[in-house]
Amino acid sequence: MRNFKLVLSYDGSDFQGWQTQPGYRTVQETLESALAKLTGETKVRVNASGRTDAGVHALGQVANFHSTLTIPDARLLGAINAHLPDDLVALSVEEAPPSFHANRDALRKRYRYVIHDGLVHSPFMRRYACHSRLPLDAAAMARAAAPLRGTHDFHSFETDWPNRASSVRTITYLAVNRAGAYLWIDVEADGFLYNMVRAIAGTLMNVGRGFWPESKVAEILSATDRTEAGPTAPAQGLFLVRVTYA
């Protein structure tokens, strides 16, 4: 069996997230069906770097699958895309070492959370950005976010998930930028807790609107209590940007 590494981009709007759930359209199930058709194999099992939730998008999700397929490399990407719907595309495919595992081997992941704070939400961005009617102070959000960088227990930014061994993660990059009426929060870490980026986004938006002082973010982090942080921001603003391997 050969092991293939895929880089995927998908518009999460019409998927019930990554993971297969009977009766729902999911990225995993759509991809596995396409690969089964392509390879003629009964069942192709795909591992992703991590699950994305319903409505969450990917610019560079990474997955791997094992197959005996013999399509020449130059034609493989086109052949895979020919079997995929237009809201899920493979950006690249390459043969990986036999041991490569998209989830286990991921060193870091980067997410982007996009917010529009114009008066009226754009009909073209309604699926791809969270809308804030109140203007946001991006500079205040950037300053407030600083204490989150580094290694911390992020329990305050975690939606409970059964049997999670530890809530300690390391944020290696965190930035808030603005261009026109759009802001984006970029977060890279060695791993993410459930809804962690969306909880950080909801918290920073409360600072950006002036509801909370900048200093509150450090207090929330220390509290290790989810009820202290802001709301989980909506899924449509979230993009998995890229996954880094050794």
Next chain:
Amino acid sequence: MRNFKLVLSYDGSDFQGWQTQPGYRTVQETLESALAKLTGETKVRVNASGRTDAGVHALGQVANFHSTLTIPDARLLGAINAHLPDDLVALSVEEAPPSFHANRDALRKRYRYVIHDGLVHSPFMRRYACHSRLPLDAAAMARAAAPLRGTHDFHSFETDWPNRASSVRTITYLAVNRAGAYLWIDVEADGFLYNMVRAIAGTLMNVGRGFWPESKVAEILSATDRTEAGPTAPAQGLFLVRVTYA
């Protein structure tokens, strides 16, 4: 009755075009229903600068309507948007002179046609750009487009429309630009024939792919024969950008 001028933006993907057609979701019908609810009037009739076809988008469509409504100006935009779905928004509303008519008074309209010539179409742009698997030479398209500027009989770029008095129009601006894997063709004119921008786009794409020499565009224009020009490019790449009044 007061006369109101609206600037509208809509994602045309889920509309069967501007004009009301029984049994279909159209921009006009959606807008007129919203305004009827808002004003409490039985029927509000909206005039647009022109119809857009199914799947065509608007960044700045202009429309006007007459109403007795008395909502204070400062709250009117929010009140209108509160009655509209998220794929149709009013960007501005203002009282216009009683004689203002969005179609009759339009001096010029500008359209943009967007094309993606990357190897794999982006799942996020599938509704907002035409995809060309073959790379396009934007500079050749720009040179080829030059003879279209000015006043000409554009019958070669017109899908037949009954009782059209004349196919003579004046193109006041025409440019082809590229950024990364995206190209856009901007066309401004004193009026447009049916499918004119999409026929120009389909023709220039044939030049951009190297199927036709640059000189062929002038020949097509002279022929005043629709069968000489390229295909009508798909609706999803087309945006009505703005309408200019005196």
